[in-house]
Amino acid sequence: MTLLPRIFTDIKPDNVFNVLMIILCFYIFHFYYKHFTHINPLPGPISIPLIGIFRVNIDFNDQINKLNKIYGHNGIFEFYIAGRRQIVITKAEYAKKFWLHLQKIARFTGRGFQKGLTFNINFNNWKFNRQIYIQSIEKISNSNETIKLLIELFEELSNYWIDINQNNYNSGIIDLTAWTKRFLNDLMFSLSTGKRSFAINYYYRKLKNEKITKNIMDSEHYIECLTYFLLIFELHLFQKFLRRLPLIRYHVDKFIDICNFLFERLLEVVRERREEIEKISNSNNFDMKQLKDNLLTSFIIANTPYESHPQKSVDSSLVKALNNDEISSILFDILSGSTDSVTSAFSFVLYDIAHHPDVKKKLVDEINSVFRDDLSRQITLDDLEKLKYCEAIILETLRIRSPTTNIARYNKEPDEVVGYKWPSNTSFVLHVRGINNNPLYWEDPDKFMPERFFKPQKTDKLYGFLSTSFGAGLRNCPGRKIAIIEIKLLLALIYRRFDIELVDMKAPLEIFPTVMAICKKLEARIIPNNQFKF
Numbered sequence: 001m002t003l004l005p006r007i008f009t010d011i012k013p014d015n016v017f018n019v020l021m022i023i024l025c026f027y028i029f030h031f032y033y034k035h036f037t038h039i040n041p042l043p044g045p046i047s048i049p050l051i052g053i054f055r056v057n058i059d060f061n062d063q064i065n066k067l068n069k070i071y072g073h074n075g076i077f078e079f080y081i082a083g084r085r086q087i088v089i090t091k092a093e094y095a096k097k098f099w100l101h102l103q104k105i106a107r108f109t110g111r112g113f114q115k116g117l118t119f120n121i122n123f124n125n126w127k128f129n130r131q132i133y134i135q136s137i138e139k140i141s142n143s144n145e146t147i148k149l150l151i152e153l154f155e156e157l158s159n160y161w162i163d164i165n166q167n168n169y170n171s172g173i174i175d176l177t178a179w180t181k182r183f184l185n186d187l188m189f190s191l192s193t194g195k196r197s198f199a200i201n202y203y204y205r206k207l208k209n210e211k212i213t214k215n216i217m218d219s220e221h222y223i224e225c226l227t228y229f230l231l232i233f234e235l236h237l238f239q240k241f242l243r244r245l246p247l248i249r250y251h252v253d254k255f256i257d258i259c260n261f262l263f264e265r266l267l268e269v270v271r272e273r274r275e276e277i278e279k280i281s282n283s284n285n286f287d288m289k290q291l292k293d294n295l296l297t298s299f300i301i302a303n304t305p306y307e308s309h310p311q312k313s314v315d316s317s318l319v320k321a322l323n324n325d326e327i328s329s330i331l332f333d334i335l336s337g338s339t340d341s342v343t344s345a346f347s348f349v350l351y352d353i354a355h356h357p358d359v360k361k362k363l364v365d366e367i368n369s370v371f372r373d374d375l376s377r378q379i380t381l382d383d384l385e386k387l388k389y390c391e392a393i394i395l396e397t398l399r400i401r402s403p404t405t406n407i408a409r410y411n412k413e414p415d416e417v418v419g420y421k422w423p424s425n426t427s428f429v430l431h432v433r434g435i436n437n438n439p440l441y442w443e444d445p446d447k448f449m450p451e452r453f454f455k456p457q458k459t460d461k462l463y464g465f466l467s468t469s470f471g472a473g474l475r476n477c478p479g480r481k482i483a484i485i486e487i488k489l490l491l492a493l494i495y496r497r498f499d500i501e502l503v504d505m506k507a508p509l510e511i512f513p514t515v516m517a518i519c520k521k522l523e524a525r526i527i528p529n530n531q532f533k534f
């Protein structure tokens with residue numbers, strides 16, 4: 001009998017505790033041995049085995065900001081999370097290398113999601129999908145139809161607000177974050193699938209204790225799942241064996257169930273639309289104009305005879321129509337990428353405006369000057385172009401309190417970064433907030449100064465890598481343009497019609513501690529503007 005099995009057969013029940021303690025001591029010794037002898041030691045906090053950094057404060061993003069202040073002076077530091085070493089980069093010149101490459105961390109997601117963009121690590125497939133995506137999203141970003149739809153939805157929203165205000169439901173208090181999230185999801189669901197969802201209607205009915213049908217309930221359930229997906233996405237940073245521990249496993253299983261639910265629902269919408277398109281195209285008097293203009297239709301007809309401008313792909317073998325799984329995955333990327341991110345950005349903008357009365361005055365003056373003739377008239381894309389100060393406010397909020405706090409990347413092959421040689425599969429964290437607020441690039445970085453975006457644009461090679469809330473380089477956010485349009489339009493619509501007073505001006509922003517800074521709530525009262533003709 002060899003030694004190891006003998007040791008185990010000799011263990012008596014009352015020795016089990018001692019054996020466990022010995023194993024634990026070995027693990028701790030091994031952990032710290034590796035910790036203090038790993039290659040390229042960098043400044044950073046001492047780690048706790050299994051856990052990594054001690055989370056004094058459960059806000060993960062806030063903690064990285066604090067670590068950056070202590071250890072990030074040279075633009076690079078390290079910390080451990082859940083047993084995995086993370087190299088944090090806080091200088092744009094170092095991060096640029098990663099922005100210009102495609103590697104991303106995609107350790108686990110739910111069924112099918114790797115076939116879209118966000119979690120896709122197959123270069124050719126990603127590039128092909130991205131081309132189709134960019135073409136389609138460009139079309140809706142530059143369309144007055146999108147503006148019309150947003151304004152229609154805002155009409156519904158503001159009627160609910162006025163009703164709440166007049167009837168003093170919930171003491172007239174409106175949670176702007178909760179409403180915006182539902183508003184944006186209704187908007188993006190409609191823009192991308194051509195179908196309505198009823199999340200703002202759900203929220204209104206819930207406040208008034210009115211009957212809620214299954215259709216309406218489904219819209220709300222979808223939003224809850226999207227937010228949960230982001231809230232526990234941090235689990236993908238954990239080692240595989242940690243994800244199997246009972247409490248963590250419960251969340252991992254729930255995460256997978258949610259992914260499956262979201263995917264199935266989208267798949268159903270795609271199948272339905274494909275059948276509709278086939279039916280229309282088989283009819284005798286088929287006319288292209290009968291195909292409704294929405295993202296889903298563009299994805300279904302891409303690279304089919306019904307498409308007027310065929311794709312140019314890197315690899316000719318990839319010029320093919322997208323299948324249902326690929327389209328559902330892309331739709332998921334749109335909905336998950338556009339709901340909580342834009343909601344949080346918009347909530348942060350409202351918070352900053354409320355805390356800077358001089359900024360608010362300039363914003364309202366600009367809105368009044370653009371709509372001087374009639375505050376109640378329709379808004380067009382041209383009007384939005386003229387709202388330059390409004391755009392500067394959005395950019396400044398995104399710089400100072402970006403919803404994207406960190407972006408994960410890894411190197412597929414051994415590589416040299418910041419003068420160190422790293423083995424493949426090293427995890428890097430691009431600390432977006434650290435870059436956006438770095439005094440090397442920004443004068444008075446903590447000061448809220450929208451005017452800084454009016455200064456002549458820098459022409460140095462780093463420009464475009466200094467305020468990176470939307471990422472940068474090859475894999476930057478394709479929804480950037482529509483996100484800015486949505487926020488700008490919402491600001492114009494709100495400040496033409498109402499004034500907003502935060503319920504508690506002294507309260508700090510409430511944020512969910514996760515991989516993104518997700519705004520929990522922003523409570524306010526709305527005061528109708530008498531000059532607006534309702």
Ligand code: HEM
Binds near residue numbers: 137472
């Ligand atoms: C303020 C709002 C938003 C912020 C802060 C934001 C931020 C980001 C960031 C940081 C990335 C990753 C970039 C990288 O890895 O280098 C990203 C990717 C992405 N975003 Fe956004 N985003 C926003 C709005 C949107 C909207 C409105 C959409 C869709 C309409 C969208 C769709 C996507 C998609 C599909 C990707 C994956 C791109 C790829 O991997 O090729 N995002 N976004």
